[in-house]
Amino acid sequence: MNFKPILTSLITLISISSLAQDPSNATLKISDDAPPLYIKEWVKGEPIKEYEKGKVYIVEFWATWCKPCIAAMPHLSELKRKNKDHLEIIGVSVFEDKNTTSEDIKEFVLNMGDKMDYHVAIDDSNKMIDNWFNASNDNKGIPKSFVIDQNSKLAWFGHPKDLEPVINKILAGEWELQSASKEKNEEKNFRELEVHVLDSMNNYIYELNAKKLNESEINQKTLDKINEFIVANPELENTPIPTFYIMQSLLSLDPKKAYEYGNSILTSKEIVFKPAWSIVEVIRYHENENKSTLPPEIYHLGAKAFQEYIDQSEYQEVLDLPKLYKNISEWYLKANEEQLAKEALQKANLPRQNTN
Numbered sequence: 001m002n003f004k005p006i007l008t009s010l011i012t013l014i015s016i017s018s019l020a021q022d023p024s025n026a027t028l029k030i031s032d033d034a035p036p037l038y039i040k041e042w043v044k045g046e047p048i049k050e051y052e053k054g055k056v057y058i059v060e061f062w063a064t065w066c067k068p069c070i071a072a073m074p075h076l077s078e079l080k081r082k083n084k085d086h087l088e089i090i091g092v093s094v095f096e097d098k099n100t101t102s103e104d105i106k107e108f109v110l111n112m113g114d115k116m117d118y119h120v121a122i123d124d125s126n127k128m129i130d131n132w133f134n135a136s137n138d139n140k141g142i143p144k145s146f147v148i149d150q151n152s153k154l155a156w157f158g159h160p161k162d163l164e165p166v167i168n169k170i171l172a173g174e175w176e177l178q179s180a181s182k183e184k185n186e187e188k189n190f191r192e193l194e195v196h197v198l199d200s201m202n203n204y205i206y207e208l209n210a211k212k213l214n215e216s217e218i219n220q221k222t223l224d225k226i227n228e229f230i231v232a233n234p235e236l237e238n239t240p241i242p243t244f245y246i247m248q249s250l251l252s253l254d255p256k257k258a259y260e261y262g263n264s265i266l267t268s269k270e271i272v273f274k275p276a277w278s279i280v281e282v283i284r285y286h287e288n289e290n291k292s293t294l295p296p297e298i299y300h301l302g303a304k305a306f307q308e309y310i311d312q313s314e315y316q317e318v319l320d321l322p323k324l325y326k327n328i329s330e331w332y333l334k335a336n337e338e339q340l341a342k343e344a345l346q347k348a349n350l351p352r353q354n355t356n
Contacts, residue, residue, distance in 0.1 A: 027135045027137075028131070028132065028135035028136045028137075028154065029136075029154070029181065029184075030154055030155065030156065030157075030177055030180050030181040030184055031153055031154065031155075031177040031178070031180075031181055032153065032154050033152060033153060033154070034051060034057075034146075034148040034152050034153065034154050035131045035132055035135070036131075037049075037059070037090065037092075037121070037128070038123065038124040038125075038127030038128050038131060039092070039121040039122065039123070039124055039128075040102075040121075040122045040123060040124040040125070041102055041121065041122045042119070042120070042121050043093075043102075043105060043106050043109050043120040043121060043122060044109050044116070044118075044119060044120040045118065045119035045120065046119075048088065048090060048119060051148060051152040053150065053151065053152070054086075054150050055086060055087070055088060055150065056083075056086060056087050056088070056147065056148065056149060056150060056167065056170055056171060057087070057088045057089070057090065057147070057148040058076070058079075058087070058088070058089045058090070058145050058146070058147055058148075058163065058167070059090050059092060059128075059132065059145070059146040059147075059148070060072075060076060060089060060090065060091045060092065060143060060144075060145050060146075060160060061092055061094050061095075061128070061129075061132070061133055061142045061143060061144045061145075061146075062091050062092070062093060062094070062142055062143050063093060063094060063095045063096050063142060064093070064096060064100060064104065064105060064108045065096070065097065065100075066095075066142050066143065067318040068142075068143055068315055068318050069142055069143040070112075070318075071315030071317050071318050072143050072160040072161065072315065073091075073112060073115050073116045074115045075160065075161075075163075076089055076091070076116075076118060076160060076163075077089075077114060077115060077116060077117035077118060079163060079164060079167060080117060080118045081117065083167065083171060086171055087167065087171070088118070088119065089118035089119060090118070090119045090120075090121060091116065091118060091119065091120045091121070092120075092121050092122070092123055092128050093105050093120070093121070093122045093123060094123045094126075094128060094129055094133065094142065095129070095142060102122060105122060132146060136157055138157065138158075138184075138188065140159070143159065143160050144157065144158070144159065144160075145157060145158060145159070145160045145163055147163070147166055147167065147170065149170050149175065149177075150170070153177060155170055155175055155177060155180060156170075156175075156180055156184075157184075161314040161315070190235065193233060193235075193236070194236075194239075194241055197226075197229050197233075197236065197241055197242070198241055200229075201222070201225065201226065201229075201241075201245060204221075204222070204225055205218070205222060208221055208222070215252060216252070216253065219248070219249040219252040219253050220249070220253065222245055222248070222249045223245070223246060223249035223250065223253070226242050226245040226246060226249075227246075229242065230242055238265055238268075238271050238274075238275065239275060240275040240277065240278045241278075243265065243275040243278040243279065244275075244278040244281065244282060246261060247261065247262055247278060247279055247282040247283075248282045248285070248286075251282060251283070251286050251294075251298070252286075255294065255295050255297075255298055256295075256297075258298065258301075259295070259297045259298055259301050262279045262301045262305065263301055263304075265279070266279070266301070266304050266305060266308055273312060274308055274312065276305040276306070276308035276309040276312065277305070277309050279301065279302065279305035280302055280305045280306055280309065283298060283299070283301070283302040283305075283331075284302075293334060294334075296334065296335040296336050297335070299331040299332070299334040299335040300331070300332070300335040300337065302331045303328045303331040303332045303335065303337075303340070303344070306324055306327055306328045306331070307328060309324075310324060321347070321348070322348045322349070323348075324348075325344045325345065325347040325348035326344075326345065326348045328341075328344040328347075328348075329341045329342075329344035329345040329348060332344055
């Protein structure tokens with residue numbers, strides 16, 4: 001079996017940018033003094049020249065082309081309104097297309113209206129990117145938020161979907177910089193581990209193929225190898241990369257066990273973020289590679305995984321919901337569940353929500 005398509009799609013399950021990151025090179029860390037604001041032009045709101053002691057700030061990196069950024073804007077605006085006397089939000093336009101002008105950005109902000117109800121500015125010659133975004137060496141792309149506490153210290157950075165509990169704790173005086181720094185380092189260490197596992201499994205599978213082993217031997221050895229990683233690193237269990245390899249191997253070796261494994265993940269109340277997309281990708285691969293139908297229960301599992309992926313998405317408005325629900329409908333049909341297929345198809349035909 002050619003594992004290259006599997007490995008190619010698997011790379012999308014982790015942050016591509018983290019593959020080239022060395023967290024030890026970060027020059028901007030939690031508890032550091034917040035860098036200055038390097039602003040070419042203020043588009044909305046009064047210019048902020050310095051941080052006011054006792055006030056909390058969010059510096060939000062966004063772009064006009066970034067759908068997740070746009071989806072986050074109403075949530076940021078609501079967060080600002082809830083804490084209007086103690087919180088300032090500064091949206092900084094970055095990574096714009098070379099043909100995007102200041103006037104284009106102004107028009108975009110104007111059209112957003114109260115969905116973008118906070119200060120908005122334009123980066124000055126990539127200085128915000130260099131001194132904030134790149135300096136944190138935590139480049140997961142945009143949107144990305146930096147939080148500055150009441151003492152002008154960098155308190156947190158990450159995806160805006162995770163902002164509200166952070167802001168609530170900071171405003172309540174319950175945020176500990178040391179704990180936040182430790183947590184951020186643990187996140188970086190885990191990403192490094194993911195990259196190591198992906199690279200190791202990639203090399204291992206190519207070695208197995210080079211030995212001309214049969215498909216069953218390759219899948220069993222792949223299963224054994226990924227389980228070795230999980231035993232040595234329990235934090236990997238039920239995360240996207242190991243789930244992908246386990247599902248892939250089990251689906252080749254024993255579809256019934258693959259179903260039981262995948263279903264145990266999707267129905268678990270203990271797994272906070274379920275690696276649903278890993279399950280979807282494996283089933284897609286097997287369907288396309290083998291050019292044959294899979295057992296009905298596997299298509300049922302795949303349809304459930306698609307739905308779980310949708311349900312877990314923080315900003316569903318950026319998803320191609322019609323396409324996803326059409327996929328769900330098709331798989332429910334292959335699972336001989338016509339009523340569920342019909343219901344999914346009805347959802348596929350619902351009007352798409354406008355994010356602008």
